[in-house]
Amino acid sequence: MGAGAVDVHAHHLPGALVAALRRREAPPRIRPGGELDLLDCGAGLAYPLFPPLVDLGWAAEQRLDLGIELQLLSGPPPGVAGLPRAEAAAVACACNDELAAAGEGTRALAILPLEHPDDAAAELERAAAIGHVGAQLLSNAGGAPLEVETHRELFETAARLGLPLVIHPTLPIDRGAVSSHGLITTLGFVYDTSACAARLVLGGIFERWPDLKLLLPHAGATLTPLLARFDYELELMGVRELSTSPSEQLRLLYVDSICDSPAALRLALDEFGADRVLYGSDEPFWGAARGLAVVDATLADDPAGRAAVRRGNAARLFDLG
Numbered sequence: 001m002g003a004g005a006v007d008v009h010a011h012h013l014p015g016a017l018v019a020a021l022r023r024r025e026a027p028p029r030i031r032p033g034g035e036l037d038l039l040d041c042g043a044g045l046a047y048p049l050f051p052p053l054v055d056l057g058w059a060a061e062q063r064l065d066l067g068i069e070l071q072l073l074s075g076p077p078p079g080v081a082g083l084p085r086a087e088a089a090a091v092a093c094a095c096n097d098e099l100a101a102a103g104e105g106t107r108a109l110a111i112l113p114l115e116h117p118d119d120a121a122a123e124l125e126r127a128a129a130i131g132h133v134g135a136q137l138l139s140n141a142g143g144a145p146l147e148v149e150t151h152r153e154l155f156e157t158a159a160r161l162g163l164p165l166v167i168h169p170t171l172p173i174d175r176g177a178v179s180s181h182g183l184i185t186t187l188g189f190v191y192d193t194s195a196c197a198a199r200l201v202l203g204g205i206f207e208r209w210p211d212l213k214l215l216l217p218h219a220g221a222t223l224t225p226l227l228a229r230f231d232y233e234l235e236l237m238g239v240r241e242l243s244t245s246p247s248e249q250l251r252l253l254y255v256d257s258i259c260d261s262p263a264a265l266r267l268a269l270d271e272f273g274a275d276r277v278l279y280g281s282d283e284p285f286w287g288a289a290r291g292l293a294v295v296d297a298t299l300a301d302d303p304a305g306r307a308a309v310r311r312g313n314a315a316r317l318f319d320l321g
Helices: 015-022 056-066 085-100 117-129 152-161 183-202 224-236 246-250 262-272 288-298 303-317
Strands: 005-011 029-031 038-042 045-048 068-074 106-110 134-138 165-168 214-216 254-256
Touching (some): 005 056, 005 288, 015 029, 056 068, 056 288, 068 303, 117 152, 165 183, 183 214, 183 246, 224 246, 262 288
Parallel strands (some): 005 068, 068 106, 134 165, 165 214, 214 254
Antiparallel strands (some): 029 038, 038 045
């Protein structure tokens, strides 16, 4: 690898998933919008098919302009959630084949049929064999929480292969309080990923698989300012399920830099450590340039830390060479 930035959080919607969603009449589906078609996830969550989301050539040009050497591509929500089992497995397989062939300047995080844990573990194994450097976990499996035991085979496979798992938001399980005012994506997304990560960590995932690598996007989402609260509240309630404190276990997570706030990014660096924060853009929903600007502003007086967040931590975590 060279010296350019590594973006660990960038999205591409593979053609196989586009085709599958266009065939559907009910969400999840692709339906006509205004200027752009919409990916309709249901429950009021829909987003445009922005050109960079479906056009790898567009994304490649931007990467070169910004000095981004490598993007780790992942599918946007809802992935293959909501598809019948056989179709979900087949479409995930086809998507991962497409992502593996995305071309220079990209590597891929596997799309998994999480609603079917055995299929998800098998697809992770197959995706690793064709060059994927990790996989994406949606924050719930079609409305069901991810559990350590339910997805045991998947976590065992990831730990054995040394492949990081990235927890990404999808349509939140609990939507009543976030059903209006744009709160699904502004608050519901980060709540759902935080709940997913906390449930797995407090469920003992790192005690069972100490080498497992989990990345929580959006600067640690809502967990970052609450680590001490976990220690206090669980001690108060007499919840003692782990060999070390909840905050110690939660600090084993990796996080990305997406937050659009130097103050929030600084808190993530302070709480998780500069060796566990990685640059991400959330392209095309946020933006690579603004993400790099926040990293550079936050770490303006720390060249070594800036280099680690921009590139070094990702190269080490994802074994990029």
